[in-house]
Amino acid sequence: VTLKIAQYGLGQIGREVARFAFQKRKIEYLGAVDVDPQIVGRDIGELLSLDRLGISVIHEKESAPLLRQADVTIHTTSSRLKGVIDQLMNIAKAGSDVVSSCEELSYPFHENPALSRRVNEIAEANGVTILGTGVNPGFAMDTIAIVTSACCQEIAMIEIHRIVDASVRRVSLQKKIGVGMSKEDFIEKVRVGLIGHVGLKESAWMLMDSFDWSSGTVTESIEPVIADRHFRTEHFDVSTGRVCGVDQTVSGQVAGRRVLMLRLQMYLGAKSLDSVYIQGRPPLRMIFEGGIHGDAATPAILLNMAPRVAEASPGLKTMLDMALPRISG
Amino acid sequence: VTLKIAQYGLGQIGREVARFAFQKRKIEYLGAVDVDPQIVGRDIGELLSLDRLGISVIHEKESAPLLRQADVTIHTTSSRLKGVIDQLMNIAKAGSDVVSSCEELSYPFHENPALSRRVNEIAEANGVTILGTGVNPGFAMDTIAIVTSACCQEIAMIEIHRIVDASVRRVSLQKKIGVGMSKEDFIEKVRVGLIGHVGLKESAWMLMDSFDWSSGTVTESIEPVIADRHFRTEHFDVSTGRVCGVDQTVSGQVAGRRVLMLRLQMYLGAKSLDSVYIQGRPPLRMIFEGGIHGDAATPAILLNMAPRVAEASPGLKTMLDMALPRISG
Numbered sequence: 233v234t235l236k237i238a239q240y241g242l243g244q245i246g247r248e249v250a251r252f253a254f255q256k257r258k259i260e261y262l263g264a265v266d267v268d269p270q271i272v273g274r275d276i277g278e279l280l281s282l283d284r285l286g287i288s289v290i291h292e293k294e295s296a297p298l299l300r301q302a303d304v305t306i307h308t309t310s311s312r313l314k315g316v317i318d319q320l321m322n323i324a325k326a327g328s329d330v331v332s333s334c335e336e337l338s339y340p341f342h343e344n345p346a347l348s349r350r351v352n353e354i355a356e357a358n359g360v361t362i363l364g365t366g367v368n369p370g371f372a373m374d375t376i377a378i379v380t381s382a383c384c385q386e387i388a389m390i391e392i393h394r395i396v397d398a399s400v401r402r403v404s405l406q407k408k409i410g411v412g413m414s415k416e417d418f419i420e421k422v423r424v425g426l427i428g429h430v431g432l433k434e435s436a437w438m439l440m441d442s443f444d445w446s447s448g449t450v451t452e453s454i455e456p457v458i459a460d461r462h463f464r465t466e467h468f469d470v471s472t473g474r475v476c477g478v479d480q481t482v483s484g485q486v487a488g489r490r491v492l493m494l495r496l497q498m499y500l501g502a503k504s505l506d507s508v509y510i511q512g513r514p515p516l517r518m519i520f521e522g523g524i525h526g527d528a529a530t531p532a533i534l535l536n537m538a539p540r541v542a543e544a545s546p547g548l549k550t551m552l553d554m555a556l557p558r559i560s561g
Numbered sequence: 562v563t564l565k566i567a568q569y570g571l572g573q574i575g576r577e578v579a580r581f582a583f584q585k586r587k588i589e590y591l592g593a594v595d596v597d598p599q600i601v602g603r604d605i606g607e608l609l610s611l612d613r614l615g616i617s618v619i620h621e622k623e624s625a626p627l628l629r630q631a632d633v634t635i636h637t638t639s640s641r642l643k644g645v646i647d648q649l650m651n652i653a654k655a656g657s658d659v660v661s662s663c664e665e666l667s668y669p670f671h672e673n674p675a676l677s678r679r680v681n682e683i684a685e686a687n688g689v690t691i692l693g694t695g696v697n698p699g700f701a702m703d704t705i706a707i708v709t710s711a712c713c714q715e716i717a718m719i720e721i722h723r724i725v726d727a728s729v730r731r732v733s734l735q736k737k738i739g740v741g742m743s744k745e746d747f748i749e750k751v752r753v754g755l756i757g758h759v760g761l762k763e764s765a766w767m768l769m770d771s772f773d774w775s776s777g778t779v780t781e782s783i784e785p786v787i788a789d790r791h792f793r794t795e796h797f798d799v800s801t802g803r804v805c806g807v808d809q810t811v812s813g814q815v816a817g818r819r820v821l822m823l824r825l826q827m828y829l830g831a832k833s834l835d836s837v838y839i840q841g842r843p844p845l846r847m848i849f850e851g852g853i854h855g856d857a858a859t860p861a862i863l864l865n866m867a868p869r870v871a872e873a874s875p876g877l878k879t880m881l882d883m884a885l886p887r888i889s890g
Contacts, residue, residue, distance in 0.1 A: 252714050371712060375885065379708050382865045382886035383700060383858035385581045444890045514857040517850040528843040529712035536711045556704065556881045557711035561773045 235538055238302035238328065239264035240319060241309035242271060242289060244402045245333055247280055248531035249306050254282075256535070258561040262302055263287045265295040292322070299326030304538040307332035311430040313340055313347045320351060324358040329541045331534050335431035337364025339374070339438040339550050342450070352548035361544045365537055365551055367529040368394060369431035372520075373494050374438045375551045377508040380518055387443055387512040389491050392435075395505045395523065396498040398477050402527050403467045409498050410456060412468045413475040418456040428454045432482045432494055438550065439492055440484050448486035455479045457499040465500065476500040536560045564867055567631035567657065568593035569648060570638035571600060571618060573731045574662055576609055577860035578635050583611075585864070587890040591631055592616045594624040621651070628655030633867040636661035640759040642669055642676045649680060653687040658870045660863050664760035666693025668703070668767040668879050671779070681877035690873045694866055694880055696858040697723060698760035701849075702823050703767045704880045706837040709847055716772055716841040718820050721764075724834045724852065725827040727806050731856050732796045738827050739785060741797045742804040747785040757783045761811045761823055767879065768821055769813050777815035784808045786828040794829065805829040865889045 237253055239246055242264045253261045264276055266289050277285030290298055299305060305328045309316055313336035320337075323330050340348035355362045364370070373392045381387060398406055410418045410427045421427035436450045459476040463469075470476050477499020484492030504523030510516040540554040551557065566582055568575055571593045582590045593605055595618050606614030619627055628634060634657045638645055642665035649666075652659050669677035684691045693699070702721045710716060727735055739747045739756045750756035765779045788805040792798075799805050806828020813821030833852030839845040869883040880886065 255715070367712060376708065378885060378887045379705065381888040382704075382862050383696060383853055384865075384888050385857060385861045386584070387888060442887050513861075514854040515851075516853060519848050519850060521846040521848060522844075524712055524845060525843040528714060532714045532842075533711050536713075552885045552887070554885060556707060556883060556885070558707045558771050558881070559710040559713050559716060 234258050234260050235542060236260045236262055236301055236303045237535070237538060238262045238298055238305045240295070240305050240307040240323060242266045242276070242279070243308060244404060245530055246306070246308040248527065249308060249534055250276060251280055252531050252535050256561065259535070263290060263298050265290050265292055265298065267292050295322060296326055299323055299328050302326070302328040303542050304329045304331060306534050306538070307334065308534070309334070311335040313337055313344050313351070317347065317350065320362060321354055324354045324360045324362065327358060327360060329360045330362045331537050331541050332362065332364045333366045333530060333534055334364050335366070335369055336434060337362070338366070338369040338431060339434040340364070342437040343433050348548060355547045359546045361541045361546055361549055363537060363541050363549050363551070363554070365533055367524055367526045367533060368496075369435045370551060371529065371533055372506050372524050373432070373496070374435035375557065376518070377439065378442050378552070380508060380510065380516055381443065383514065383516060384510060384512045387510055389511040390439065390443070391493045391509045393495045393505070393507045394497070395502050396526065397500070397502045397504045398498045399463070399465050399500045405498070406465065406468060409478045410475045411477060411500060412470050415456055415458065415475060418475045422454045428478055429480055429496055429498065432480055432496055436482045436484050436492060436494055438552065442552065443491070445484060445486045445491055448484050448491065450482060450484050452480070452482045457497065459500065463500045470500065477502070532559070533557070563587050563589050564871060565589045565591055565630055565632045566864070566867060567591045567627055567634045569624070569634050569636040569652060571595045571605070571608070572637060573733060574859055575635070575637040577856065578637060578863055579605060580609055581860050581864050585890065588864070592619060592627050594619050594621055594627065596621045624651060625655055628652055628657050631655070631657040632871050633658045633660060635863050635867070636663065637863070638663070640664040642666055642673050642680070646676065646679065649691060650683055653683045653689045653691065656687060656689060658689050659691040660866050660870050661691065661693045662695045662859060662863060663693050664695070664698055665763060666691070667695070667698040667760060668763040669693070671766040672762055677877060684876045688875045690870045690875055690878055692866060692870050692878050692880070692883065694862055696853055696855045696862060697758070697825070698764045699880060700858065700862055701835050701853050702761070702825070703764040704886065705847070706768065707771050707881070709837060709839065709845055710772065712843065712845060713839060713841045716839055718840040719768065719772070720822045720838045721824070722834070722836045723825045724831050725855065726829070726831045726833045727827045728792070728794050728829045734827070735794065735797060738807045739804045740794070740806060740829060741799050744785055744787065744804060747804045751783045757807055758809055758825055758827065761809055761825055765811045765813050765821060765823055767881065771881065772820070774813060774815045774820055777813050777820065779811060779813050781809070781811045786826065788829065792829045799829065806831070861888070862886070
């Protein structure tokens with residue numbers, strides 16, 4: 233069975249999705265939508281430094297005919313749910329299912345309850361499935377730990393740790409974690425919500441609900457990581473004492489007891505690693521040596537979930553609802 | 562929502578399932594069926610060295626009224642599909658969904674195609690869902706690797722390794738891996754199918770189909786592990802030079818290229834470990850330090866999958882079809 237795929241958003245992640253889609257036997261690639269005047273009208277193959285594809289990037293305003301042909305649209309624009317509602321509406325109205333990298337969409341019921349009801353209404357009214365996923369949130373700090381919990385008779389506490397060497401990641405991620413800033417500037421930008429990884433609380437709530445801790449509370453803290461030496465990357469020159477990344481923690485508590493800790497460290501020069509420790513019966517210690525590389529894994533998950541979303545019933549869904557996630561043909 | 566659970570088979574795994582079920586808030590425990598004259602008629606609580614429960618083990622021949630009340634029946638009798646078909650039929654006819662530890666049932670389409678069609682017919686005719694699962698097959702050497710593949714754009718080769726210290730496992734498992742035998746006796750027992758872990762080929766085919774390698778071939782080899790020192794366990798006294806376990810390998814090939822290796826080493830004194838290495842984009846190296854303890858994990862998975870099976874559509878299903886496996890309430 234061939235799936236017809238369109239894209240909404242052709243930034244760095246979107247372009248990786250396109251590259252990946254071109255290799256897939258079971259995908260018919262229809263085209264992409266964006267609003268950036270730098271790329272609208274340009275040939276998608278040329279944009280990816282490949283051969284001319286004969287398909288141009290379409291402006292959002294003229295996207296309906298493309299989206300109406302799509303079985304599933306891969307949506308990769310921004311992190312906040314509020315900013316993507318109209319885009320999701322466009323896609324849903326065209327009758328296409330959606331797999332989105334919007335971090336807040338991955339598990340929005342606790343942090344954005346009103347918006348999540350709105351998205352579910354949009355999906356149900358148009359008979360389409362909407363899923364938010366990616367490597368984080370969507371896999372490394374939630375889905376893989378939840379699947380592992382299937383081996384447990386009981387869980388007293390779970391600790392999930394993701395350490396990412398930001399020097400090998402895309403520039404937009406380096407910006408989001410404050411690389412090159414002063415400590416004071418970082419703290420101010422955190423205060424107004426411009427710095428830090430979006431999605432940790434969503435992962436936490438997916439875990440809390442899965443483990444019957446829905447009555448608990450979730451709290452977050454974000455600290456800068458300070459460079460202890462000079463770093464030079466393709467885009468940044470970071471002196472000793474400047475910010476080289478984030479150290480972000482979300483804790484989950486139930487009845488005064490800490491049951492959940494998610495810690496995300498993303499900074500230049502970090503030794504990448506993912507781990508899940510379950511204190512339970514049996515106890516489990518899972519480690520990804522060298523970590524899961526997000527810039528390769530996120531496009532993979534987005535496209536790999538397309539067949540699962542295509543077969544799912546309409547509505548706002550999460551990774552909890554999907555048939556077993558896996559690589560697709 | 563409370564699930565009504567019955568059991569079919571109250572051996573060592575079945576008893577662990579019962580213990581686990583008693584702790585669960587969202588499970589109403591109905592009772593258990595067996596054929597062993599040693600336990601039929603006995604109080605289930607007393608059988609587990611707990612308080613009297615007021616529920617006696619029922620003989621298979623009188624099982625219909627019990628099974629008719631069950632939403633899901635946890636079936637734990639034996640490894641071969643041929644030997645459990647009539648039992649599955651009994652449960653399905655009573656209208657109960659089934660989660661079974663029968664190893665050959667976990668992914669029977671290639672090794673037992675005729676029987677798998679028969680099971681699917683039984684399930685569909687009676688409007689019930691039938692799932693085979695457990696820690697292995699069902700999780701450690703298939704499901705967890707398949708979920709991890711969702712992060713991959715391509716997979717060239719996958720190696721899965723499970724090493725189990727058999728000295729801390731149940732006696733029936735120790736017997737199945739030939740502990741205490743002579744090498745000659747072991748080889749003869751392997752030849753007639755009495756020794757060795759059942760399910761490795763089923764895991765292999767679940768992976769082959771998931772990764773679009775269905776056209777390939779799967780081959781198996783079983784070797785004894787010879788004791789290099791004297792071992793004394795609760796049930797066995799093993800001299801140097803006798804068999805202390807198995808070293809079993811399944812290879813998957815496509816077009817002359819090896820794409821899959823599953824290696825299972827279960828022997829007295831082994832250092833337990835589970836690992837999944839994916840050669841792909843991105844490459845992934847996942848390790849469970851200390852391994853996944855099967856005698857705790859198998860009862861957990863069987864019961865944890867009950868809500869997923871209850872919500873699934875009728876038919877013979879596999880872990881690939883289920884909504885995300887996870888601990889249940």
